[in-house]
Amino acid sequence: MDLKSMKKMTSQNFSWDDLKTVMAIGEHGNLSRAADALGINHSTLFRRLGAIETSLALALFLRRRTHYVPTKAGTALIALGHRIEEDIHYVLQNIEEDECGFSGEIRVTTSDALLQDYLNPLIASFSRINPHITFQVSTGNESVNLFDGGADIAFRATRDIPEHLSGRKVGSAFWAVYGLREQWEKKQVNAMALTEHRWVSFHYAMSKLNAFLWIEKNIPEKNITFRGDSVLSVASAISSGIGIGLLPCMHGNQIDKLAQISPIVEGLGEDIWLLAHPDVRKSAKIREFMNHCSHYLAENRKRIFGQTC
Secondary structure (H helix, E strand, O other), X not given: OOHHHXXXXXXXXXXXXXXXXXXXXXXXXXXHHHHHHHOOOHHHXXXXXXXXXXXXXXXXXXXXXXXXXXXXXXXXXXXXXXXXXXXXXXXXXXXXXXXXXXXXXXXXXXXXXXXHHXXXXXXXXXXXXXXXXXXXXXXXXXXXXXXXXXXXXXXXXXXXXXXXXXXXXXXXXXXXXXXXXXXHOOOOOOHHHHOOOOEEEEOHHHOOOHHHHHHHHHOOHHHEEEEEOOHHHHHHHHHOOOOEEEEEHHXXXXXXXXXXXXXXXXXXXXXXXXXXXXXXXXXXXXXXXXXXXXXXXXXXXXXXHOOOO
């Protein structure tokens, strides 16, 4: 029998039940536990595995004294099985959403400032169209990680997108120095001319932030009177008159008490991204939400981000 004929025969003989058998042995590591999981006895599973390997003309497991170890072929089939399970899950989910309309929960991770300035109004707009979708939002400044299952979507300002994520650039955040309007309303000078004033800075936990690095490099430590662990806490401190400080223009320009007292500080800007794991983007409700984000941004770009700082 030639190779082409053998491939045709094996594809015809190999079934989803066979794949579940291989996956169970791979997951449990021995026949006894795998047989219990499949609801069959040990000898039946032994014969079934033998028949599968004979049909494929491949060894799928190495037999050790106490356990079974997948071969390269076995590992490939186990991985295939997991991908098929995920595809089935997303197909069924999309069918349900098509039949019943969008529903369920979308989990988002973002920063507190982006939540206030962009995401909350966007969610309100989306919810008016899709009232049966709920949101769970977590805020923080930690790096994006959507592999741990804690969120479906990340909405972040970043220069570097993790390779395992895909997404859409939805805007840009530029930074400038802000101070109390009553003190600085008619003044605007280069940021480097402000180094001897009292400054509000960021907590060391935000040491990767470009604004933090700029302040550490250019502002004497004796002039830093406050450190906050978020954009909102820094903005609040500036609004209270504790000192001047760097803020994203899209946030600082919305605070009536504050005035922008410098031009854009070069080198601090970051792109704003809506990110998701590729598998999560298969969900119809996630695609619907991301599409809504794009349309909402197109209609509200000037109000949210402004033309310039």
